[in-house]
Each structure stands twice: as C-alpha cells, then as structure tokens.
Amino acid sequence: MIVEAGHYALVLAFALSLVLAVVPMWGAAARDPALMAVARPAAFAMLVMVALSYGALTWAYVGSDFSVMNVVQNSHSMKPLAYKISGVWANHEGSMLLWVLILALFAGLVAARGGRMPARLLSNVLAVQGAVAAAFLLFILTTSNPFARVAPAPFEGDGLNPILQDPGLAIHPPLLYLGYVGFSIAFSFAVGALIEGRIDAVWARFVRPWTLTAWCFLTLGIAMGSYWAYYELGWGGWWFWDPVENASLMPWLAGTALLHSTVVMEKRDALKVWTMLLSILAFSLSLIGTFLVRSGVLTSVHSFASDPARGVFILAILVVFIGGALTLFAWRAPVLRQGGVFAPVSREGALVLNNLLLATACATVFVGTLYPLALEAVTGWWSPDNPSKISVGAPFFNATFLPLAFPLMLAIPFGQSLAWKRGDLLGVAQRLAFAIAVGVVVAIVILALTVGGPVLAPVGVGLGVYLILGSATEIATRAWRRGAGLGVMLRRAAGLPRSAWGTALSHAGVGVTVIGIAATAWGVESIVTLQPGQSTRLGDYTVTLEAVTPRNGPDYRETVARLRVTRDGQSLGVLEPGKRVMVGRSMPTSEAGLMTLGLGQVYASVGEIEPNAAGLRLYWKPMVLLIWLGAVVMALGGGLSLLDRRARIGAPAPARAAVPAPAE
C-alpha cells in the first residue's frame, strides 16, 4: 500500500513539475504576477511529492518488502540497517530517484530563499528547474520504475553487491549527486536569465552561493569516491582515470572554472558571455556524466545498468536540454553588453588564465574519455567490418593533464594577490618571494637528500609548499600594516572577509593535495607469499604474518591474514586483510587492511590465501592521506566562503543599492 502511494506520489510530482515548467515561464513572459506566483508553491509541492516517494522506497527497503522487484534484486533481510537505507541508491532505479530528489530539493531551496530575487528571474529559474525535473521524472516512470511489484514474492532477496556494502558507499553517491545536480541551479539561472535577457552582476551574486555549494559537495564526493576506490578495490590506486571518474571530474573542472569566472562577473561585470556558457556546460557535463554511467555505453567498474531504452531516453534528454540551452545561448549571447575592461596583468586576467587552463583540462578529459567511442563509431561507419578500437588510459591522461595542471598551480598565488583592473606582476612576485624561495629550497633539499630517487616528487612537494605559503602570504599581506603591532595585525586578519579566508584555505588545500600526490612516488611495494611466522621488510617497517584465521560476520564469512607491523622491534599494531564471501553470493571479495601511521598508511591486501600460506601485496604509502585531506580543506574553504556576509545577505535590496559596498 505504501509502495503504491510512493508510486502515485511520483506521478503527482511529474504533474507538478509540468505545472512548474510551464506556468511561471508563461507568467514571466506575460508579466502576470498571478501566474508567476505559482512558481514557489509548485516547487515546494514537487519537493514534498518526490520526498514522499523516496521515503516510500526507503520504507520498502527497511522492511525488506520482497514483493518489490527493486528490493528483491538489491537487498537481503540480514543486511545491516544502514546498508538497507543506503542500498536504496546503490542501484539504477533508486539512484535516479535520489537524483530527482536532490533536483527537487535544490528547486525548493531556491524557492525558499528566492524572496529577494526579481520575480521574473525567479519564475524563469524555477521553471527551467521544473522542466529538468519533468524529463527525469518521466524517465523514471517510463523506463526505471523502482516500485514495480513481483509476484509471487520470494522469501529472500539477492543481496547487495558486496563491493558496494561499505560506509564509503553510504556517503559517496549522495555527496556526488549534491554536486552534480547542484550545478542544475547555475544552469537554470543561466537559461532563465537568457530567456529574460537580463544578465548583470546581481545575477552573479545570486548564483554564486549555489555554484559554491554544489562545488563543495562535488569536491567532497570525488574525494570520498577516490578514497573508497583506494581501500575497497584492493590494489591501492587512488585515481584510475576510469570513465566514471572522468564523468565526475569534468563537471568539477567546469564548475571550478565557473566559480572563478562568476567572481569576475560579480565584481567587475565582465566575462558575462563566458560565464553563461560555463553555467550551461557545467550542468551539461553532469548530464553527460549521468548518461555515460546510466546508459552503460562505456564499460567500466561502475556501470551497473545497461539497457538501451534507458540510454536512448537519457540521450534524448541530453539533446533537448544541452542543445536547447546552447541554441538559446547562441541566439542571446551577441546582445550581451560587455562590462568592465581590464589589463592583461590583473586579477581578471589571472582568472581568465585560470579559466583557459581549466577549460582545456576539461576538454582533454572529455576528448580522452569519449574518443574510443567516437573513433569506433566513425570507423565502423566507414568500414563496418573493421572498426578501429583503441584504448585511452591513464598514461594518456597523465601525459596531457599534468602539463596543464602545473602552470595553473604556479599561477594560483599570483592570481589571488594581483589587483583588479591593473595589477603589478613584479610587486606581487616580491610579496610572494618568501613562498617562492621556500618552495624552491624545499624541492632542492629533498632532491639532494634523495639522489637517485624520483625527480618529480620533490618538485611536487616544493610546489605544494609554495601554494600553501602563497595562500598564507595573501592573508598576511592584507593583515599587515606598517608600524602596527602583532595584536592589531591579528585583529585585522580576523576581520578580513570570510571569503578571503575561504579563498586562501581552498588554495592551500590544493597545495596539500599536490604534496600527497607527489609523495606517492616514494611509496614502497612488496609482493610476497608468507607462511605464518615469516616476515618481510616494507620500507622502515617489518610485516609479520602471525596467522591465517577464518571468521564470521553478521552477513559474511571471511578468511583473514593477521599481520603484525613493527618498526625497530616495536609493535605498531595488527592488520587484518582478508577474502570475504557475503551471504547469498559465491564470489569472494578482497578486503584491504589499512594502518594509518602519521599521514602515511601501511596497506595490505591478500590474493591466494590458505591456512599455511598467504599471498600478500603490501604497500607503504607515505603522506597518502594528504591527497584527500587537501580535498577536504578545499571544500572547507568553499564552505567558509559561503558564510561570507555577501553570500548570506545576497544582493543588496534596491533601496540600499546606492550605498557603496565596503572595500574588501
């Protein structure tokens, strides 16, 4: 009964989304306040209906209602409660429902906070959001209904793929979707404003908090996914340039560019055309990412859905929304008047460089991810018997992506220190002299200490140190005052806008991640077979196999290798990597064992495991945690920036518009 109610709520949500898509936009065009007033209640009602529907599916999972097909295929009555709840989005139908729930949530939030927005802009934005929701609700209802019943109902479900049964899974997809779908707001704002034909700094001020929110979640989502792959997939890598990873990286790169170009638009009323295009592209790439993952068109570790009907439907959504938005853009962009002018060497100029490099990096990932598909399709059409099949893997991306990332990072401290309109490159270089010098010295000292070792690693650590100190320099410079005491300066630093601190923190986070990535080159790997009692060296550590023991968990049984890690005879603890077989499944999975020592980790996974011998793959990964900590710092910086007065209060009300904004 509740399941049917959930299904019905979904149908109602679809009807409401159609109302939301049509009525307010009509109202905005006809300047009819009554029709425009439909926008906010319709957005709220749609959110309530989607939430009810989602709640009903969760209810079916929690109660293990095996008369629902989706629950049968993806759950098991003995599964822990947390995984029953997270299991809702660990399959195609449920994850699409979560996608729409977040889309409706963002629409509801914009409606709730939209009181200060111009009525026509708000109506158009919510209408576009409604149109996107309508398309995806129709997709769910027609091709991916999660509420389909099965008769007769089986006594037990098939269980969830054990790889997906993990705390990482519980967090990763919602974070990622909050990021992906969050960019829909920027898209709706851009399309709404293009329809209305009014685009100015106020627009940028309204849209920026939403972009920043989406960006923070996407950053965390990608980092979480990377850490999950690192400990769950069992071979110790943290980024594989897998098509699905690339699908999340592309919106991130475009979103990062958008974040920076919006700053220029907000402060200087420039880069309008480009910002519109980026707003459209960031969400378009999210849609393309959804298409790539959901259609199964690219085979990769993640694709758990491959139904051509679904693929074609999502492709149609892509064509309509991306094509429509870009057509609207091409039609309206020429009439946008450009705002403030600036010299090439200026904050604006630096942000243009940032955008150029990020956009190129994004294009590189895009081309590399889709090229094999495109080449096969084109050559297959040319000569059907012998289509060209190539692989584009990590070596390609490392060779093309890193040369773009390096200059971008070198430029970060300069960009945040340059003045608006017209900057003084030499002056900034002098201010950054300390950061540059320390970075170079660090690189040279490490290089000298590790002669014969990897060369790029010390350079990377130096770059990271330079980024962190460069960010600190920016804060210090702004707090510094000739002749003032330390207390005054600290107070001045504390009084800086939160967005200044956020910027510095995020950029320092980039430095932290860079150091973590660089340090992977110093990792130690040991592939051995050990018998109980035998030991092996792993860098400064000794790993001893104490025993091979079978164990039982709540819904699995496993064989673990008990490994003791020692350094200079001192025991540091025990690792228990193993092979695990879930109830209802036959294929064993590998569970890695991790021990965090400082910022590094000892990582162990088992291969062949028998009572008297274990094949082990052991790693010492120095400073590896910095890779993800850096991402968390980046997101924290974004969050801090969100708390800035500017973002909290939004655009000044018309009556106060004449008061000059305080200089920052």
Place this chain on the structure above:
Amino acid sequence: MRARRLAAAVLALAFAALSQAAPALAVQPDEILKDPVLEARARAISAELRCLVCQNQSIDDSDAPLARDLRLIVREKLTKGASDAEIRTFLVDRYGEFVLLRPPFNAGTALLWLGPFAVLIGGAAVVWANARRRRPAAPSALTDEEKRELEEVAGR
C-alpha cells in the same frame, strides 16, 4: 584479423564475470623476476597494457587469468632480451592497438593527441583577440590635487 578479434571477444565474455566480481591480487609473488631491473621494466610495460577482458584496468592491476598470461609473456620476452618496443609490437600484432593504454600517434588518433593543444591555442587566440579589441585606455597621471587627497585618505 577478424577471427582473432572474435576470439578475443569470446574470451572477454567468458572472463568478464570473473574479473568484475573478484578484485584481488594482480601481480603474484611467483611471477616476479629475479633481476630487479628487468622486473621494474616489466612493471612499467605492464602498467601501459590493457587487460583486454577487464574494464579499464592495466594488466599490472588486473587479476584476470588473461592478464596473468600477458604478464608472463612480457616477462618471458624480457628475459629473452627483447626490447620494450619489441614487446609492445608483438602484443599489438596479436591484439590490435586496443591493448595499448597509451594510444600511438597516427592518423586515427591525431585529433586525440592534438585536440588539447588545439583547444588551448584556440582559447588563447580568442582571449588575445578579445583583449586587443577592448584594450583599456592608459590611465592618466594623478593630478596634484588627487595625490594630496590620496595621501590624506591613506593617513600618511
């Protein structure tokens, strides 16, 4: 050539289920060569070869039986004195360019390798053209009056 592709596809189907569900050890202890220099070369080559039956994994990372076979072939050739390029050529002749994770530069992949540079140069050209078109006027020097006011504001 076609028959070989077909065989590879059948193999792929056969192993897909295996490779998907059980990520575990890749390089096994018994595969490792005694000579550390040769072994390092073997690892470097393996990292750039695709496990043909897997989803975006190198043979160095994969635990599929076919990946193991390829790893053993690479090591066997290395111990017989083959160069890195010879090993790659041998595998490309057998499995096609699909086996290379770093696609070679040729007519089919020119767009792939040159695309990023084209985007960068094209983007830079647009930026440059825009900047030229709308160059800001040079700022005029401050008048004495303005300088005095500035000093006052700066509190000096």
